[in-house]
Amino acid sequence: MLGLAALTVSATGAITVGQVDSAASDTAAPAFTLQANALTGVSAVSSTSSREQRTQTISRDSRRDALQDASTQELKEAAEAQVAERNGELAKLAETATKHANKVAQNLWHLPVVGYxxxxxxxxxxxxxxxxxxxxxxxxxxxxxxxxxxxxxxxxxxxxxxxxxxxxxxxxxxxxxxxxxxxxxxxxxxxxxxxxxxxxxxxxxxxxxxxxxxxxxxxxxxxxxxxxxxxxxxxxxx
Ligand SMILES: [Zn+2]
CATH class of the missing domain: 2.70.70.10 (Glucose Permease (Domain IIA))
Known part of the structure; x- marks a missing residue:
């Protein structure tokens, strides 16, 4: 079910983004993320319904299709760069959390009784x-x-x-x-x-x-x- 939902988003997302100027803005970033996830879903699942949707999309206009392919590649690269950046941020966060946990673990003594x-x-x-x-x-x-x-x-x-x-x-x-x-x-x-x-x-x-x-x-x-x-x-x- 989740895969299908992502694929629907993919088809819709591809059309929407294909019409937008390829210059990436900050506000467009969430769409890129969505697109990246959807692309992964397409290659992994490749369901019949998505292929039908894609075919319909493509047959509408071959010029748009070509533009879309170009922008899809750009989007893919942008999304990959964003994912890499996000992974880097997550790694930093994990490192910080580990340092904090170690600090707590080193200084974890507790009074044995209250009100004594x-x-x-x-x-x-x-x-x-x-x-x-x-x-x-x-x-x-x-x-x-x-x-x-x-x-x-x-x-x-x-x-x-x-x-x-x-x-x-x-x-x-x-x-x-x-x-x-x-x-x-x-x-x-x-x-x-x-x-x-x-x-x-x-x-x-x-x-x-x-x-x-x-x-x-x-x-x-x-x-x-x-x-x-x-x-x-x-x-x-x-
Ligand atoms: Zn004693």
């Missing part, structure tokens, strides 16, 4: 922990949404003793993000998550004295680093 207060910093000592605090605590209302800090894959979901209900998301660069003391899970192992996607709900499971989310950041699945500094270094101010 920090209650324990990395490295803090005290009776609650057997050794210095290995994460950053975000205290907030029970059931608050806990979101992934980065893009990544869920690599662990379960109850882990002192950590309580824990989700681990491994980011694309191999850094593990531990979300602990959760009230509920929102993901399963193997899930792909984007920064800001919900991974669970804030809770007080495991070694916890009140609703909070204990965040750990472990580059290369190794020893924990200070989440506060890691967040800041990636453009997020906790």
């Amino acid at each position: 207060r920090l209650t324990a910093r990395f490295g803090a000592g005290g009776g609650l922990w057997s050794h210095n605090h290995t994460g950053l605590d975000f205290a907030g209302p029970l059931g608050s949404t806990v979101m992934s800090v980065t893009n990544g894959t869920v690599t662990s979901v379960g109850y882990e003793g002192a950590y309580g209900n824990q989700v681990i998301v491994t980011s694309d660069d191999g850094t593990e993000f531990w979300y602990c003391h959760l009230n509920a899970f929102s993901v399963q192992v193997g899930d792909k998550v984007a920064a800001g996607d919900k991974v669970g709900e804030l809770g007080s499971t495991g070694n916890s004295t009140g609703p909070h989310m204990h965040l750990e950041v472990r580059p290369g699945a190794g020893d924990p680093v200070d989440p506060y500094e890691a967040l800041r270094a990636n453009g997020v101010q906790p």
Whole structure:
């Protein structure tokens, strides 16, 4: 159906443009595009009805036919030049979009909780922990949404003793993000998550004295680093 519509346009378009002076103006540009598309349709499909239409057109006036052939060639060249220019513009646009996407991807960290207060910093000592605090605590209302800090894959979901209900998301660069003391899970192992996607709900499971989310950041699945500094270094101010 689409091919036939294009072909009809072709026959009509050819007559119209053939009568117009061959000097190309800006306002004539859309007609050229139409013509280029239609020409492609003719060579590709070559339907009987189009041939009939063309024959009728041509038999009307052979002089016009000759003029039309000449102008068709000019139109074809003009259309091809326009297509080449348009492709160049599209390529530039695609390049710009890719650059933007890369920029976003590089700086895609996201705060894990909204409406929190920090209650324990990395490295803090005290009776609650057997050794210095290995994460950053975000205290907030029970059931608050806990979101992934980065893009990544869920690599662990379960109850882990002192950590309580824990989700681990491994980011694309191999850094593990531990979300602990959760009230509920929102993901399963193997899930792909984007920064800001919900991974669970804030809770007080495991070694916890009140609703909070204990965040750990472990580059290369190794020893924990200070989440506060890691967040800041990636453009997020906790
Ligand atoms: Zn903690």
